[in-house]
Amino acid sequence: MNTHPDEASAALSDIQSRQERVIRAAHIPVWYWWAVAVGMVVIGAAADTRRPVVLAVVIPIAGLCIAALTVAMILGVGRGARIRSNELLRGRGAVVIVFFDWLIVGLTLGLAFGLKAAGAPHPATIATGVGGVLLGLSGPAVTRTLNKIMLSNRAGMSQW
Amino acid sequence: MVSRQSAKFDELIHPPTRLAIVALLAAAEWADFKLIRDEVRLSDSALSKQLTTLEGAGYVEIRKSFVGKRPRTSARLTRTGRAAFQGHVAALQEIVERSGATVIPR
Numbered sequence: 001m002n003t004h005p006d007e008a009s010a011a012l013s014d015i016q017s018r019q020e021r022v023i024r025a026a027h028i029p030v031w032y033w034w035a036v037a038v039g040m041v042v043i044g045a046a047a048d049t050r051r052p053v054v055l056a057v058v059i060p061i062a063g064l065c066i067a068a069l070t071v072a073m074i075l076g077v078g079r080g081a082r083i084r085s086n087e088l089l090r091g092r093g094a095v096v097i098v099f100f101d102w103l104i105v106g107l108t109l110g111l112a113f114g115l116k117a118a119g120a121p122h123p124a125t126i127a128t129g130v131g132g133v134l135l136g137l138s139g140p141a142v143t144r145t146l147n148k149i150m151l152s153n154r155a156g157m158s159q160w
Numbered sequence: 161m162v163s164r165q166s167a168k169f170d171e172l173i174h175p176p177t178r179l180a181i182v183a184l185l186a187a188a189e190w191a192d193f194k195l196i197r198d199e200v201r202l203s204d205s206a207l208s209k210q211l212t213t214l215e216g217a218g219y220v221e222i223r224k225s226f227v228g229k230r231p232r233t234s235a236r237l238t239r240t241g242r243a244a245f246q247g248h249v250a251a252l253q254e255i256v257e258r259s260g261a262t263v264i265p266r
Contacts, residue, residue: 003169005259008252011179015249018183021199022191080195081188088187154187 019154026083027147028073033139037132039066040108044128088150096149100142104135167254168247172217177202178210179248185220185237186245193233211235219244 003011039062046058075082085093108131115123173182180200185191197207214220219241223234237245 003174003252003255005256008255011174011176012249012252012256014176014180015183015186015252018180018199019187022184022187022195025195025199026188081191083188084186 016154020151022081023083023088023147023150023154026079026081028139028143030140030143032069032073033143034132034136035069036066036139037136039063039069040128040132040135041125044112044124044126045122047124048122083150085150088153089146090149090153093146093149096142096145100138104131107131107134166247167250168244169251170244170248172213172219173244173248177206178214181207181210181214182219182237182241182245185235186242188236190223190234190236193235196235214241217241 042062043059046054046062049055074085089097108127111130112123112127115126120126173179177200181196184196184199193204193207193211196211197204200207202210211220211222215222217240218238221236221238223236225232225234
């Protein structure tokens, strides 16, 4: 092995650059957040109808659509690669995801119950609408945060 | 992503084209042939040749499937390939560290 330090350094930089590109290529698209937001509003509107048939049909279908989209995102469908998210995100990524999910769910439920207590019409629709807009607007920021975490955990970064 | 791994310079991985392929695959569970080809900027035949070499060494697993009626080829690093890559990264880091130089992460 007669590798010059400059060559080794260039190889390490290239490795990081390649990994950065694949991580960025496999990021969660913006439309995903808005699609989930639409699903939330559909569920909220169905809940406001209070009609058992609507609740029994619409909520499971919307829930399944959101779940299917989420699984497709995790599996990297249509993006050419499935990144090693468990290894790259580690604990910090999980904390960001759980905190964000609970924040949106908590705000939406809190607002819905608050509106209902205040006697507002269509409380679930309004609350999920607000929660959906928050999700759509802040989702890309979560994607950027997760990307940053993954980039900081790519090969060799922990040593420098 | 790489814990302090025992350093082992790997001559098979080190050539720039193969290192680019393996580095890309190391960040992924799997990657489509098309994505690898576009990222590494190789022709189909050149990439096939490199992947076959890596597969022959037990570093890469190539998977062929169909999405609808369209054939789809994807590749992933095997456990052996991942260990070789991590050892190679550690070896490169050692070379840099021994020289007293530092690498500023991009």
